[in-house]
Amino acid sequence: MRFESKLPDVGTTIFTVMSRRALEEGALNIGQGFPDYPIDPRLAAALIDAVREGHNQYAPMEGVVALREQIAAKLHASYGVHVDPIGEITVTCGATEALFDAVQAVLGPGDEAIVFDPAYDAYEPAVRLAGGRCVRIALAPPLFRFDWDQVRRALSPRTRLIIINSPQNPSCTVADGGDLDALAALIRDRPITVLADEVYEHVLYDGRLHASTLAHPELRERSFTVFSFGKTLHATGWRTGYCVAPPLLTRELRKVHQFNTFSIVAPLQYAIARYLKAHPDAWTGLSAFFQAKRDLLAGRLQGSGLRPIPAAGTYFQLVDYGELSGDTDVDFADRLIREAKIAAIPLSPFYAAPPPMTLLRLCIAKNDATLEAAADRLCAFSAAVRAKR
Ligand SMILES: Cc1ncc(COP(=O)(O)O)c(C=O)c1O
Secondary structure (H helix, E strand, O other): OOOOOOOOOOOOOHHHHHHHHHHHHOOEEOOOOOOOOOOOHHHHHHHHHHHHOOOOOOOOOOOOHHHHHHHHHHHHHHHOOOOOOOOOEEEEEHHHHHHHHHHHHHOOOOOEEEEEEOOOOOHHHHHHHOOOEEEEEEOOOOOOOOOHHHHHHHOOOOEEEEEEEOOOOOOOOOOOHHHHHHHHHHHOOOOOEEEEEOOOOOOEOOOOOOOOHHHOHHHHOOEEEEEEHHHHOOOHHHOEEEEEOOHHHHHHHHHHHHHHOOOOOHHHHHHHHHHHHHOOOOOOOHHHHHHHHHHHHHHHHOOOOOEEEOOOEOOEEEEEOOOOOOOOHHHHHHHHHHHHOEEOEEOHHHOOOOOOOOEEEEEOOOOHHHHHHHHHHHHHHHHHHHHOO
């Protein structure tokens, strides 16, 4: 049969590739971003209760109302904003579905979306499946700051969407209030919508506060803002996220959502609603929780040939291996799996045109014992490389 792929160059994601390699090599996987510790037992109990109580049939397409009310309360507590749970919040299958739906709702053939590299890998395929094209702007290591003059130069009459991710995976940079002001000014008189991927909203370090598009009145008017309970409740396998957008944009998003997943696993939604109602501050300690892990790993790597780059946010930590090797990051990550038995994620696959760099991404959402074991292996590997010189 003759069959023409719509995404001929899209292979398996780097996360899956590295996790598979980790299994083959018996390596410790601190590459892919998921916790290796349990969820709050009270959240687990809430799920069992929801199933036992019979919440096992289709949930409403837009999301269980009790959950949307808890989300609205959480957004008010986080950002002081009032969001209408009925007309502005949609519960989705992880943030991934919300991102996909928003892109399909906005983009048509020939339209352009601006994304910032290193870009989370779900954006480009969604844009291309909508018939659009990504215009990729490279953030420069090691600070990965947004350059708004470059964005201005990248705008065209076909630009319909700007996808911004803050805190940003995999660079660990964050956008501040000035960045959001610059973005708002750039699109003020243009027919451009913003897709804000804010799944790491509660993981910022060293006293930084998250600048949400929701709390920016001008941006809020024209943004889809996407969040994930996978990140906030340490439950990536629950695949529960949500999108907040003004009613006009929400209506369009739901047209896609209802024929994509229709609705999300009902008992999970009831469980999260109940849990948030009983523990409305369940997420407030996340920055401190992850900062301690960041400092543990970074502290143990100090002085090794894998230099930690201070992370501003996300539950990742970049390390620079430039002192140990001039290999590409993909080759060095492969060597690390084979020789140190550690799986890490290279950054170049997240760029259309990778700049010269020697950085790998490590995930810190792990038990302290896992991070200590990983640091020991990385330090031993680094010492062995240095000794051979
Ligand atoms: C930046 C970013 N956006 C979206 C997602 C997807 O979130 P979810 O697991 O809720 O689909 C991730 C997951 O790692 C992410 O890092």
